[in-house]
Amino acid sequence: MDQRISFVTLAVADLDRSRAFYLDGLGWTAALDVPGEVLMFKAGEHLVLSLWSEAGFEAEVGPIRRGEGVAPLTLSHNVRTEAEVDAILGTARAAGADPVTEAVERDWGGYTGYFGDPDGFRWEIATNPGPIGQEVLP
Template sequence: MDQRLSFVTIAVPDLAAARAFYVDGLGWHADVEVGDVIMIRVADRVVLSLWEQASFESEVGPVRTGPGLVPVTLAHNVASRSEVDLVLQDARVAGASEVGQGASREWGGYTGYFADPAGIRWEVAFNPGQIGASVLP
């Protein structure tokens, strides 16, 4: 198996709210909108797929419910600390739940978090190291 990731799929309880946030709010372009799924190209060979939860469950299986967070975050890396704050502000304007302000981290970076309408946590990060630079456009 090749070492790569092609799709990140999120089961969302409200597809219209997810579309309003990502497409209308953040201004991302939906490459595919068919029935109960929206696909957004987020990198050269990576797609974010927003899938209505009931349809997701009928194909993949029931999602875990209950208190706490989904044990995963998605990250959007930027080239500077100030860009972290700007992206967090854009997310707030788009309707994101503010989870945390930008903050300096022990490992040398600067990050903040927000939640999309389904509660998925996004990290906005400035990583001054080589691996951080390697994921920037």
Template sequence: MDPKITLVTLGVSDIEDSIQFYRDGLGFPMRERDPDGDVAFFPLEGTWLAIYPRDRLAEDATVLDDGNGFSGVTLAHNVSSKTEVDTILERAEDAGGRVVKVAQEVFWGGYSGYFADPDEHLWEVAYPPLTAE
């Protein structure tokens, strides 16, 4: 097996609101879709993001859609500067997201903050000052 993540699918409550947040608010490129379809794909660098109705995603996975609160999963987006972290958090908030943790110096030596999308999926935006070894 060649270990890699090729697609992350988020279960969402309203497909159109989520498209507006990711495509129009955050500027994610979106693949053409059937306007009456119930899935949207965003090709990103190295992977794809999909959004799909939460209840249908739970049904597809054959699990109950009764969860709430923290799911135990966060998504991360690394950037090249602290300023870019701040800019993206502001952009997410302007697009209808909610800043969960304001950007700050963190224990592992970087700078990061978190936002929640309209369905409360958590995204960390981080500047990790990595050095080549």
């Protein structure tokens, strides 16, 4: 098996709400949009982010674990400058993201903040000065 990821799929409670957040709020462009079922975005050269209605997800994958707290994963969008981090967090806030944490300098040398999408999935907006952080930049 090659060491790569092709799709990241998130089960969402309200696909229309997610569509409004990502398309209208963040200004993304859909690669595939099947109302009531799935919304897909090209997220990299060989990577797709898929937002799948919970019902469709559960029918194929199995029951979703539900409960208090944050989903045990983050999605990270890395940029070159701290100003870009702050601007994207502002865009997310204007799009209705909740919560949005202000970016701070991290002990490991980066500058990051987080926002939650309509289903609470946490997006990290970051600068990462290390070699691996530079590899992921376009």
